[in-house]
Amino acid sequence: MAMAFDLSPLWISLKTTLVSTVMVFFLGIGVAQWVMSLSPRAKNVLDALFTFPMILPPTVLGFFLLLLLGNSSPLGQLLKALDLKVIFSWAATVISGSVVAFPLMYRTARGAFEQIDRSVIDVARTLGLSRPKIFTKILLPLSLPGLMAGTILSFSRTLGEFGATLMIAGNIPKKTQTIPLAIFFAVEGGDMKTALIWVALIMLLSLLSMVLQSLWSSRSQSIASGRS
Amino acid sequence: MRLKVNIEKKLTRFNLKVHFEMEQENISILGPSGSGKSVTLKCIAGIEKPDRGRIVLNDRVLFDSERGINIPPEQRRVGYLFQNYALFPHMTVTENIGIALPPHANAKARMAELIEIFQLDGLEDSYPKRLSGGEQQRVALARMLAANPEIVLLDEPFSALDGILREQMQLRLPCLLGDNNYLMVTHDMDEAYRLSEKIMVMNSGCMLAFDTREKVFDAPPDLMTARLLGLRNYSEATRVRENVIMVPKWGCYLECGGKERVSHVGIRPQHILMSESPEVNSFGCEVVQVLEDRFSATLFFRLLNQAKEILLQAVVDKARWEQIRKASQSLYACFPPEKLLIF
Numbered sequence: 326m327a328m329a330f331d332l333s334p335l336w337i338s339l340k341t342t343l344v345s346t347v348m349v350f351f352l353g354i355g356v357a358q359w360v361m362s363l364s365p366r367a368k369n370v371l372d373a374l375f376t377f378p379m380i381l382p383p384t385v386l387g388f389f390l391l392l393l394l395g396n397s398s399p400l401g402q403l404l405k406a407l408d409l410k411v412i413f414s415w416a417a418t419v420i421s422g423s424v425v426a427f428p429l430m431y432r433t434a435r436g437a438f439e440q441i442d443r444s445v446i447d448v449a450r451t452l453g454l455s456r457p458k459i460f461t462k463i464l465l466p467l468s469l470p471g472l473m474a475g476t477i478l479s480f481s482r483t484l485g486e487f488g489a490t491l492m493i494a495g496n497i498p499k500k501t502q503t504i505p506l507a508i509f510f511a512v513e514g515g516d517m518k519t520a521l522i523w524v525a526l527i528m529l530l531s532l533l534s535m536v537l538q539s540l541w542s543s544r545s546q547s548i549a550s551g552r553s
Numbered sequence: 554m555r556l557k558v559n560i561e562k563k564l565t566r567f568n569l570k571v572h573f574e575m576e577q578e579n580i581s582i583l584g585p586s587g588s589g590k591s592v593t594l595k596c597i598a599g600i601e602k603p604d605r606g607r608i609v610l611n612d613r614v615l616f617d618s619e620r621g622i623n624i625p626p627e628q629r630r631v632g633y634l635f636q637n638y639a640l641f642p643h644m645t646v647t648e649n650i651g652i653a654l655p656p657h658a659n660a661k662a663r664m665a666e667l668i669e670i671f672q673l674d675g676l677e678d679s680y681p682k683r684l685s686g687g688e689q690q691r692v693a694l695a696r697m698l699a700a701n702p703e704i705v706l707l708d709e710p711f712s713a714l715d716g717i718l719r720e721q722m723q724l725r726l727p728c729l730l731g732d733n734n735y736l737m738v739t740h741d742m743d744e745a746y747r748l749s750e751k752i753m754v755m756n757s758g759c760m761l762a763f764d765t766r767e768k769v770f771d772a773p774p775d776l777m778t779a780r781l782l783g784l785r786n787y788s789e790a791t792r793v794r795e796n797v798i799m800v801p802k803w804g805c806y807l808e809c810g811g812k813e814r815v816s817h818v819g820i821r822p823q824h825i826l827m828s829e830s831p832e833v834n835s836f837g838c839e840v841v842q843v844l845e846d847r848f849s850a851t852l853f854f855r856l857l858n859q860a861k862e863i864l865l866q867a868v869v870d871k872a873r874w875e876q877i878r879k880a881s882q883s884l885y886a887c888f889p890p891e892k893l894l895i896f
Contacts, residue, residue: 444639447600450626451633452653452700462652466643551643551680 330519333499334507335526337418338484341503345422345483350476352423353430357438358460372435379428386424387492394420394493417494418501422483429478437471438464469545477538481531554704554734560596560606560616564589569603569758579727581737581745581766584755585781590738593755594706597736598633599626611703632702632733636709638693640681646692647677653699663699670729671695687718694729705730707737711744723747742783746770754778776817776896784894785866787819798895804859808834808890817896822851824892825867827877828885835885838865843874850874854886 360371378386394411395401404411411417441464449459465472487505494501496510504523511520555576562569569589573580582590595601597608599615602623608616610631615624641649650667654660668674671691681689690710697705710726711719723744739745745752746766753763754773761778762769773779776787788802795812799805807818828835841864842853848871853864867886869877877884 442637442639444635444637445641447595447598447626448633448635448639449641449652450600451598451629451631451702452696453627453630453655454652455627463641463643549643551645551682 330522331498334502334504334523337415337499337501338503338505341415341418341422342480342483344419345426346476346480348419349423349426349430349479349483350472353427353434353475353479354472357431357434361435361438375431376428378424379432383421383425383486383488384492387421387489390421390424390489390493412493413495413497413501415494415501418486418490418503421489421493422486425486425489426479426482429482430475433471433475433478434468437468437475440471441467467549469549470542473541473545474538477534477541481534484527484530484534555609555611556597556704556736557607557609558593558597560593560603560608562592562596562601562603562605564592564758567758569593571755571760573753573760573763575734575736575751577734578751579735579737579749580751580753581739581749582753582755583739583742583745583781586740588755589758590740590755591708594633594708594736594738597704598631598706599624599629600633630701630703632697632700632705634690634693634697634705634707634710636712638681638689638713640689640692640696642681645678645680646673646684649681649692650696650699653696655701667695667699686714687722690714690722691729698730698733702733705733705735707735709739710737711739711741742770754781756781773894776819779819779894779896783821784819785822786825787817787894788863790815790818790895802859802863803856803865805836805856807888807893809893809895810890811895813895815895819894819896820888820892821894822866822868824889825865826887826889827852827867827869827873828887829880829882831885832887834888834890838884838886840877840884845871845874847871852877854884856886 356375360368360375363371391412392398393400394404396405411420445463445467446459449463454462485505486503487509490501490503491506496502496506502510504527508520508523508527511517511523555574557574559572560569566587567589569592571589571593582593584590592601596603597615603616603618605618606616607614607618610629613624614620614622615629615631616622641652644652647664650664651660654663657663668677671694673688673691673695676684676688681692684692690713711722714722726748737745737748749766751764752766752769754761754769756777761781762774769778770782773782773784780787788800790798790800790807792812792815793799793806796808796810798807798809798815798818800807800818809818837857838854839857840852840854844851844853849868850871852867852869852874854867855862855864865886
């Protein structure tokens with residue numbers, strides 16, 4: 326190890342995970358709200374559809390994403406016409422990270438919204454509160470513990486994403502190589518020392534997110550139940 | 554305040570069909586649980602949507618299926634007090650009330666006024682969890698009035714309160730609500746009688762009766778309604794001649810004015826007189842079982858001349874029961890003709 330240790334996988338991982346988590350946070354909440362407003366039938370169908378990425382193996386998910394975004398698909402053609410190269414770019418790590426984390430955020434957000442007492446929402450409406458106000462002043466604070474848990478789950482899931490990322494983003498150093506990929510290829514190349522450093526780092530990050538979760542959860546619990 | 558409701562809605566177990574008008578009065582809807590009372594309130598508030606019909610509040614059409622009108626609840630100005638009060642758990646008393654206050658220059662004054670009326674001073678910064686049941690209800694009422702409703706709907710308002718507190722709130726409620734007229738849902742007959750001028754009786758989505766409280770209780774339109782309103786003693790009966798009906802199951806003839814046809818007769822337990830000397834419509838009886846309360850006793854008795862084992866109920870006060878128990882004389886049950894309910 327004469328040359329300086331290449332830290333780029335850390336920055337790529339952090340960037341990817343942060344962007345994905347933020348996207349998944351809003352998308353998960355929005356979709357959960359939308360699905361809850363639908364008829365029970367449509368709800369069941371969409372629920373299954375949005376949960377699907379969670380039960381598929383990441384490599385299979387990556388394979389489908391490859392088909393969807395590749396040159397032979399209509400979407401791929403459109404991207405090509407717009408001169409956007411998604412496959413094997415940094416954006417692909419965000420896409421794979423978001424797709425695997427989305428079901429976690431969606432499901433926990435829905436669970437959090439659904440456990441709110443229905444009459445609390447109804448009474449807010451009879452009091453003349455507008456829908457946006459009910460959402461920001463009542464739904465969000467009351468579902469905060471669940472939303473926080475969903476965010477941490479999504480963060481951890483994206484941070485550890487390997488299979489789907491490898492399939493659509495590849496392993497391009499300084500571009501798409503995230504920490505999990507760096508670990509795998511270091512081990513494959515026999516460089517146990519580098520692998521160990523990354524393993525230690527990712528453990529540290531995971532531990533940190535766990536600590537954050539427990540701190541946030543007690544804080545958000547007290548907001549939601551009015552004990553603060 | 555004027556409210557016109559004429560709605561239909563298909564529910565899982567029955568079809569709800571309600572048609573009534575109220576004007577400057579307080580009304581109770583009485584009925585067993587699951588009879589469609591709460592759904593009726595929710596339709597008026599806009600939380601549930603009827604399949605067909607029309608709801609008009611003070612000349613504002615809130616719902617009209619033919620014209621495709623369905624005003625959302627936030628614009629209806631219909632106050633709704635939920636059974637569990639549905640306070641916002643993450644907000645203090647002030648915040649709970651404040652969020653319902655329309656943004657006005659005098660919002661602060663109004664808040665102070667509500668806090669005073671509902672005796673919430675000292676509790677302003679408490680969260681709902683810390684409040685007692687009665688305090689929670691007062692906060693919910695204050696919050697409801699903060700939104701300036703044109704009518705107030707109360708869904709089983711006292712079911713979460715016990716004993717003394719319930720009575721206190723029943724006493725204070727009309728005063729607390731001020732000029733606001735209310736439509737209340739309950740399954741407690743005393744509560745309905747105490748707190749409303751008119752009573753509607755509902756069962757399986759149908760309106761069985763709707764009249765002044767006295768008429769509904771003293772002259773229920775049919776046997777079903779009477780039974781829902783606590784009639785315990787009833788039986789088939791036929792008129793044998795003018796002023797006399799025959800009640801085969803009780804094994805007796807009863808003197809009863811009029812000559813119209815009769816299918817059933819009934820009498821409330823509170824109206825049967827127990828005496829030692831026979832009067833009109835009196836029959837020798839034997840007390841079989843007794844349920845003793847603190848101040849009254851319910852006697853389950855059998856008429857002596859009756860073939861079948863059918864027990865009738867009479868309620869007498871405690872002192873009278875003690876007398877009856879000690880006396881060894883024969884006992885007569887008297888059915889005063891004017892108290893008989895004829896269907």
